[in-house]
Amino acid sequence: MKTITIDPITRLEGHGKIVIFLDDGGEVENAYLQVPELRGFERFCEGRRAEDMPIITARICGVCPVAHHMASTKALDAAYGVEPTPTAKKLRELMYSGYTVYDHILHFYFLGAPDFVVGPDAPPGERNIFGVLKKVGLDVGREVIKHRAYGQKITEILGGKATHPTCGLPGGVSKGLDEEERREIEEMGRSSVEFAQFTLDLFNKVVLGNQDYVDLILSDPYQLRTYNMGLVDDDNRVNLYDGDIRVTDQGGKEFARFPAGDYLDHISEHVEPWTYSKFTYLKKIGWKGLSDGPGSGVYRVGPLGRLNASEGMATPLADQEYQRMYETLGGKPVNSTLAFHWARLVELLYAAERVVELATDPGITDGDLRNPVGEPGEGVGVVEAARGTLFHHYKVDGEGLLEKVNLIVATTNNYAPICMSIRDAAKGLIKGDEVGEGLLNMVEMGFRAYDPCFACATHTLPGQAPLTVEVYDADGNLLGSYGRDKQ
Amino acid sequence: MSVVIGIGNPLRADDGLGHHVVEALRREMPEVEAVDASTYDIEIIEHLRGRSRAVIVDALLTGAEPGTIHRLRPEEIGETGFRRTHGPNLPSVLRLASQLYSDELPGEITIIGVEAEDVESFSWKLTPMVRSALPRVIEEIRRALSEDSPQA
Numbered sequence: 098m099k100t101i102t103i104d105p106i107t108r109l110e111g112h113g114k115i116v117i118f119l120d121d122g123g124e125v126e127n128a129y130l131q132v133p134e135l136r137g138f139e140r141f142c143e144g145r146r147a148e149d150m151p152i153i154t155a156r157i158c159g160v161c162p163v164a165h166h167m168a169s170t171k172a173l174d175a176a177y178g179v180e181p182t183p184t185a186k187k188l189r190e191l192m193y194s195g196y197t198v199y200d201h202i203l204h205f206y207f208l209g210a211p212d213f214v215v216g217p218d219a220p221p222g223e224r225n226i227f228g229v230l231k232k233v234g235l236d237v238g239r240e241v242i243k244h245r246a247y248g249q250k251i252t253e254i255l256g257g258k259a260t261h262p263t264c265g266l267p268g269g270v271s272k273g274l275d276e277e278e279r280r281e282i283e284e285m286g287r288s289s290v291e292f293a294q295f296t297l298d299l300f301n302k303v304v305l306g307n308q309d310y311v312d313l314i315l316s317d318p319y320q321l322r323t324y325n326m327g328l329v330d331d332d333n334r335v336n337l338y339d340g341d342i343r344v345t346d347q348g349g350k351e352f353a354r355f356p357a358g359d360y361l362d363h364i365s366e367h368v369e370p371w372t373y374s375k376f377t378y379l380k381k382i383g384w385k386g387l388s389d390g391p392g393s394g395v396y397r398v399g400p401l402g403r404l405n406a407s408e409g410m411a412t413p414l415a416d417q418e419y420q421r422m423y424e425t426l427g428g429k430p431v432n433s434t435l436a437f438h439w440a441r442l443v444e445l446l447y448a449a450e451r452v453v454e455l456a457t458d459p460g461i462t463d464g465d466l467r468n469p470v471g472e473p474g475e476g477v478g479v480v481e482a483a484r485g486t487l488f489h490h491y492k493v494d495g496e497g498l499l500e501k502v503n504l505i506v507a508t509t510n511n512y513a514p515i516c517m518s519i520r521d522a523a524k525g526l527i528k529g530d531e532v533g534e535g536l537l538n539m540v541e542m543g544f545r546a547y548d549p550c551f552a553c554a555t556h557t558l559p560g561q562a563p564l565t566v567e568v569y570d571a572d573g574n575l576l577g578s579y580g581r582d583k584q
Numbered sequence: 585m586s587v588v589i590g591i592g593n594p595l596r597a598d599d600g601l602g603h604h605v606v607e608a609l610r611r612e613m614p615e616v617e618a619v620d621a622s623t624y625d626i627e628i629i630e631h632l633r634g635r636s637r638a639v640i641v642d643a644l645l646t647g648a649e650p651g652t653i654h655r656l657r658p659e660e661i662g663e664t665g666f667r668r669t670h671g672p673n674l675p676s677v678l679r680l681a682s683q684l685y686s687d688e689l690p691g692e693i694t695i696i697g698v699e700a701e702d703v704e705s706f707s708w709k710l711t712p713m714v715r716s717a718l719p720r721v722i723e724e725i726r727r728a729l730s731e732d733s734p735q736a
Binding site: 158225227249260 | 593623624625629630683705
């Protein structure tokens with residue numbers, strides 16, 4: 098058996114190693130993603146003050162600080178037995194929607210678009226934001242930066258700081274909104290709606306207008322028939338901040354629906370020795386290995402998981418795009434991994450519309466910011482991070498210190514599907530020793546669509562990054578290595 | 585007008601070097617604009633626009649002794665192998681900045697990289713050798729901000 102390793106993966110948040118096992122016939126047998134994990138972080142938190150967690154967890158990684166801050170704050174709501182005030186809920190969701198806007202924009206233009214707009218067979222030096230801007234023009238680049246800055250400005254106004262908010266408290270938030278701030282946010286929201294529509298238009302023209310890409314999206318190596326999970330409101334529409342967790346099956350029917358506090362009745366974790374990250378799966382179905390279909394407990398989260406687990410989007414323009422996506426791709430659920438990119442843009446539009454909706458809510462400048470807390474205990478907070486469902490579970494002792502912390506981050510929920518997508522893309526695209534640059538990138542496209550996030554990486558000077566692709570046989574002998582120079 | 589931008593995650597031990605430098609600057613050189621950019625990426629561009637001079641401070645791993653100070657120009661950090669968690673890496677951000685806002689950027693951008701020992705552990709503190717380098721880092725920044733001509 099031979100092994101091909103891609104290390105590190107380009108254009109991702111974090112670093113991880115892909116190991117692809119070939120059998121003796123040169124065909125792909127299996128593929129795995131090896132990633133660092135969060136057990137060290139969970140231990141680091143034990144004994145600390147629970148009320149510090151929204152600040153601490155915001156720093157787990159640089160990309161989803163608002164998501165962690167919010168999941169943490171909600172876990173504290175639950176642990177202290179307090180419901181946030183109506184105004185606090187709106188303010189939290191408003192900040193949360195702003196975060197989703199800037200996160201999805203980053204992913205599409207910097208991490209996803211290079212594959213589609215520039216092309217998967219283009220040389221690696223072109224498959225980046227610069228290649229994208231060459232195709233769409235520098236003005237688009239300025240618009241990307243501007244709207245990303247808007248998203249961060251919303252976080253700053255509501256959260257106190259641009260990237261790492263400090264406003265979350267059990268029972269509410271520490272900061273309200275005045276009329277001037279409200280108007281500023283409304284304007285940024287309206288501009289973001291237009292930019293989201295522009296981006297969907299671009300996707301339409303460049304991706305959907307190109308039959309090769311459409312074929313790629315619908316091609317076999319990129320299909321996975323897993324269950325799907327996401328937060329929904331009372332009408333089963335996607336809500337990123339709050340609601341019940343809903344799981345749908347391969348036929349698009351509801352399989353389970355439960356509040357955050359019941360997650361352990363529905364989700365279990367499986368550990369493999371060769372990777373630090375745990376695989377989550379549906380408890381009631383069971384762990385059947387890296388396989389899909391109704392008999393396997395593997396499920397997907399994130400934009401495609403959320404849209405598949407719901408019945409629509411709660412804002413009008415995004416809902417239209419939701420319907421259009423399902424009509425175009427043949428109904429629900431959509432199993433094409435590459436459709437994550439499309440679903441992400443539908444969510445971008447939703448989040449932008451939601452910013453406007455909440456910013457124009459008559460009660461958004463009210464002053465009821467916080468409810469008094471009860472006694473500390475145990476609680477679970479769940480939000481939909483850009484990448485998928487995020488769980489924070491805290492056990493708080495009588496002095497307000499953390500006894501135990503369990504975090505299930507979005508990418509852990511998607512870990513099994515990610516490995517499977519890599520394997521399937523490799524199976525379809527790597528044959529024998531044929532591992533050209535474009536082929537390797539196609540494998541990576543399989544998991545980049547998930548927008549996966551791993552623990553923080555290090556910074557190294559040029560030439561010193563561990564860029565190795567290793568080939569091993571069944572006995573563990575190194576047969577050869579492939580290098581990957583730049584992203 | 586000058587700006588000093590510190591980048592890195594303060595929760596990851598020496599990766600928080602930029603953050604600690606900014607804290608020190610606010611005490612020692614309060615007249616200088618010091619930005620704790622943490623894990624920003626393209627937003628750094630907004631802190632560069634309209635400034636005449638900029639210093640960017642970050643932890644680095646090159647295999648040198650922890651606490652070693654590397655002073656670099658943007659063209660020296662290049663694009664290969666510069667891994668970053670949070671989006672485009674620093675060289676890409678600077679390249680993007682010069683493509684989009686070429687006439688608004690500082691005439692001089694200096695990068696000060698401090699060799700780290702540990703950027704993986706969860707800790708709010710710098711490791712001892714890196715912490716002891718802080719005064720030298722401040723001196724290096726002072727020098728970079730007061731020079732008349734580009735560093736040879």
